[in-house]
Amino acid sequence: MTNILKKQLLKLRTQIIYFESDLIEALKKDLNKSEHETLISELYPVYKELKFFIKNSRKITKMRSLKTLSNNLLSHKGHFYKPHGEVLIFSTWNYPFNLALNPFIGAFAMGNKISMSLHPFTPNTNEVISKILKPFDNVEVLTLKTIEEILDYKKWDFIFFTGGELTGEKIRTKAYELKIPYCLELGGKSPVIVTESANLKLAAEQILYGKILNSGQTCVAPDYLIVHESVKDAFDKIIQKEIKNNKLDIMHLDSNISKIINIQTFDNLVKEIDKDTSNISNDPLKQKISLCYLNKEHLNSNFEQKEIMGPVVYTKTYKNWEDISKIISSNPNPLIIYLFSENKIDFQRVKTLNSGNLMINATIDLVADSKLAFGGYKNSGYGKYHGWASVELFSFKTAYLKVKRDIYMKFKKYPYTAKKLGILRKYLNIIK
Template sequence: MQEIRELVEEQRKFYNFGGTKSLDFRLKALTCLQKAIKRNERLIQEALRKDLKKSNCESYMAEIGMVYSELSYVRKHLPFWDRDKTVLSSPAQFPARSFVRTEPYGLVLILSPWNYPFMLSMEPLIGAIAAGNCCIVKPSAYASHTSSVICRLISEIFPQKYAAVVEGGRDENTELLNQRFDYIFFTGSVAVGKIVMEKASEHLTPVSLELGGKSPCIIEESADLNLAAKRVVFGKFLNSGQTCVAPDYCLVQESVIDKFLEHLIHWTKKMYGNIFENSDYPRIINEKHFERLLGLLNHGEVFFGGNYSRDTLKIEPTILYPVNESEPVMQEEIFGPLIPVLTYKTISDADAFISKREKPLALYLFTKNPKVEQEIMNLSFGGGCINDTIIHLATSRMGFGGVGSSGMGSYHGKKSYETFTHSKSIVKSSSRIDIPLRYPPYGKRKEKLIRMMLR
């Protein structure tokens, strides 16, 4: 692993040279990245199809197009974010000018996952570059074809002393985490997130952890049940359920359970049909995860679906009902095309059910009742939607991140810039006037004046 150690040292030397900090350099780098993605768009789509069997449409909608949107937004706003922010000086600092200036952390490590392997590598990289850092990206080995394309793309536009891709598996991850970085951005499981945080603590390295959890979807009796089912099916079965913010389970009010299930089946059939003849339906990433999902499936009561193919690693969109909260499918994040459906009597029951569990990355509520909306939005969760699913992350105008066991930190748009920068608070005092109030010797008169100013 000598190459990794040398790469880290090379990047640190380049960063210390200072060339990455100029606004012009960063804007040019973002432009180069955008052009390179455009040149390699077909290869990216081919890689995503090889890794996950994603259709070109889904690859563009959920990965490539999202990256373009983020690049355009960041390039447009970066000159404004990069300016010093003047703040009002306190009377105790008079006469002085106070301002906040941002600076990059330095050397950034991005550890990205396999489920959206292109987008979740590129979007943090955009923020790191915009802030003026040097960066090493480590894509997931599970999405090897996309990892290879990302490596090719980055190496053709940037010298490795500025931005580089390290491919490989667990050994490479371990060696990277043994190095000293100035910031680590990780997207993945809670278990690995704990390891990343532990390793980062050895160097007091700050981290962003984009994790997951069991994101609930509440269906309240006043909701448009047909529309709710349609949007749940879209959010849940996109990428065969391999989405960190997918609805992990549905909590449906008892009074509407039968109607909701009818609509859920209708939209599942309409959107996906026979998935074994549907070339656009993604597969499970590998046999390990496929077998894990079958274990959850075999312990549940299948209400609809449940078929699968080991040859193609495809699992049919599956509704599990009824489900007890003690069953295996309710003990871990599913990350696949299985949706458990549970019922509740009152909205307070749903509130209590969610409150006693770990804080989720996302929460979805379908209702037309403002009081219900107000009660549920007071729960703690990373982000979410009212009367929709997953679309809250599809914008550069709001941050995205978890809370508690679902993660820490936020990114997208300005939040990405802020994530990868340190804000320095600076006071520039006048040299012409020097008020003697703060200097010893002190007395009652000075204390009285200080008390008037500092209250």
């Protein structure tokens, strides 16, 4: 017999499938996302997360009632997972479907009442999401405009936020005021380490894939490269060849390339790029910029000071791991560190660096794996979600102990005597 949760999740999947073509069209209008990118980065992660919760729906339903740890003659104990209650989810503009539905699935599966705040930069996608969620009870898509209005709309029990650090601080302050749990999915400057043992062609392909996706407007996009000095020249030739062969130097002409979200962001990117190079093509009318690979140690732009939300990547060199540590620690803790290496010692070294996540010999795809808990560290975020991490995040784990018979009560209770103390000491020695 199909449980109620599974029926609801299957209904959600049916809704998404029904509106899939509308969603593809909406993302094209909002971000000029190609169908190719929409399938990879918007639909695939959501379907994968849904599949996880559908597959585990019976187990999750049991966890919401009682998960027994032990049951014997003396006691019955375990945990059960209660919904937080009123959950507020803020999504953002760069992946407006994925970053709205992915946390929604976890919150929905755990039985919460959910209010969705969708980003105003993507009105067409928001309209489709509203249609997808319309048949479900205890789900509301908010039409409030300001952060302050939204935060004061209800007495929230949990807040989930994806976006920038400044707004994230407002969420943190409100959560502290309400004394409630929260999750912040922020961003940061995600470095790519290319060691002397790396497969340089693989590294170049993966870096460019991560930087071109959504025109670099991705919270886990490669931000800057840290390349070993012994392979710097060889790597530079390979990545330049990849750029030329794939016409990334004129990718602004390609109708399949996502646009920069708005003209202000476009103008700011072009202004900063022009401080370091005059060889990058762009199209102001379509808000597109071709890939900008800055092969220079010292930049005149401000790209080294903040996260780059665009198709720009720059390079630094290193001699040893101490150099790497200094370079990375000069910025706030990244959301992810990428390592390209075939050396097992490098795998151990990179684990000592602080970041929310770590990916080796590939880029981006970690964020679409429902078996992995994804989230930031300090400046790059607080809290983890996806799969079982979402089960924990969107519920309150309550301990349960039913005592059938307390055989130690006569030794614990007052009055305290030497005999009782002796027995308690013997018991303590047994459990030491």
